[in-house]
Amino acid sequence: MPSVSAALVRRLTPADAPALRQLRLDALRETPEAFGSSYEEEHTLTLDDIRGWIAPANDSAMFGVFVQDALAGMVGVARQRKLKMRHKAHVWSMYVAPGQRGQGLGRLLMRAAIDHAAGMRGVRRVQLSVTANNDAAFNLYVTLGFEEYGHECEALCVNGVLYDELLMALPLAGK
Ligand SMILES: CC(C)(COP(=O)(O)OP(=O)(O)OC[C@H]1O[C@@H](n2cnc3c(N)ncnc32)[C@H](O)[C@@H]1OP(=O)(O)O)[C@@H](O)C(=O)NCCC(=O)NCCS
Structure with missing residues (x-):
């Protein structure tokens, strides 16, 4: 198994759209209960749609972790758009491919998202x-x-099974 030191985390660019599309669909199929969106809603997204997610933008970014040049994990971070909520950023699409878990890649991704926010x-x-x-x-x-600040009962219904969600927040020091 490759070590975390062999992994590279970087911001994704439109050139990464094919790999990101594949990983996102893999994620939605493998752990549907971990995401608010679904394979059924996203498998029709085109590469142009995905390029839109990772087009250069000031208020949002996606990061990927690469192992031997292959995309092994992803995370997105975006600040809220509304004027009254622009002091908050949201993390989404956190995922590490099953064969690459447990070696620190998820932590690398989250640190990149937090640093970016x-x-x-x-x-x-x-x-x-x-x-x-x-x-x-x-x-x-x-x-x-991160600290838990809320608990939403029956937040997701996946294949007829209801799941609660925990709401978590990280205050950024010195802000
Ligand atoms: C959650 C996920 C991203 C973690 O990725 P990962 O690369 O395996 O995580 P890391 O190796 O960086 O582990 C970091 C920490 O997470 C926790 N952790 C990771 N796997 C764990 C497990 N199986 N059981 C308990 N804690 C675990 C530990 O605190 C670990 O720190 P430690 O190694 O010092 O104990 C990965 O399991 C995943 O993609 N799961 C499916 C999708 C998902 O749940 N996404 C999150 C949506 S909110």
Whole structure:
């Protein structure tokens, strides 16, 4: 198994659209209960749609972790658009391919997302939601300083099964 030191985290660019599209669809199929969106809604997205996600933008970014030049994980971060909510950024699409888990790649991705949010002027908090039974993701977020601030009952219904979600936030120091 490759070590975390062999992994590269970088911001995704439109050239990464084919690999990102594949990984996103893999994620939605493999762990549908971990995401608000679904394979059924996204498998028709074109490469142009995906390029739109990763086109250069001041207020949003996606990061990928690469192992031997292959995209092994992804995360997105975006600040809220509304004037009254622009002090908050949201993390979405956090995923590491099953064969690459447990070696620190998820932590690298989350650190990149947090650092990016911290670099956005006026952003004071990073927020996310996580399915209540997702111990791996919850533990990762707690070790990075996220705190639970809410619990949404029956937040997702996936194939007829209801899942609660935990709402988590990381206050950015010095902001
Ligand atoms: C959650 C996920 C991104 C973690 O990625 P990863 O690369 O395996 O995580 P890391 O190796 O960086 O682990 C970082 C920390 O997460 C926690 N963690 C990771 N896997 C865990 C597991 N199976 N059980 C408990 N805690 C776990 C630990 O705190 C770990 O720190 P440690 O290694 O010092 O104990 C990955 O499991 C995943 O993609 N899951 C499916 C999709 C998903 O749940 N996305 C999150 C949506 S909110």
